[in-house]
Each structure stands twice: as C-alpha cells, then as structure tokens.
Amino acid sequence: MGQIIRPLGEQIHAAADKTPPVDADQLPISDSAASFTVKSLTWADLKGTILTAASALYATLLGKAGGQTLNGGTAASETLTLACVMMAL
Numbered sequence: 244m245g246q247i248i249r250p251l252g253e254q255i256h257a258a259a260d261k262t263p264p265v266d267a268d269q270l271p272i273s274d275s276a277a278s279f280t281v282k283s284l285t286w287a288d289l290k291g292t293i294l295t296a297a298s299a300l301y302a303t304l305l306g307k308a309g310g311q312t313l314n315g316g317t318a319a320s321e322t323l324t325l326a327c328v329m330m331a332l
Contacts, residue, residue: 266290 249257261268266287274282315323 264286266285268286269283270286270289272282272284273279313323315321
C-alpha cells in the first residue's frame, strides 16, 4: 500500500521536538530570488544572519548623536549617570 501524504502543517505538528537545534540542522525556505523554489537554510546561517542584523541595529543605536543627558554633581562623592532618550531610527 502506498504512503499517505499529509499536509505539511500536520507533519510539523506531529513531529518530535528538537531541542536545542545544532548548527548543521536545516530549515526549509521559499527562495523569492529563485521563483520561490524550496531551498534549505542551516541553523548556523540563520543565527549568523540574526546576529549581523542585531549588531547593526546595536551599532546604529550607539552611534546616535543627541538625546543623551549627563546627570550628577561635581563632588567626588557624587555619581554621574547618562540618561538616553530612545529616538526613532
């Protein structure tokens, strides 16, 4: 008897858990630059892409001029704090 093909959503729901993912694990992706053909993406590549985007955002936030206020006194016993106001990017 032939194998019954179930919809992808049902297959994912019924699949065993995989924790934690390792760098060689693969995820399916629909490649918009290649007429939406199915390709694979490794967990390592996904982590690297997220890290690169987060690092760029962090660098952008650190590089913003203005919006900071230095609060505190001038005596040696007093502390200074830098207050930052989040601005739209």
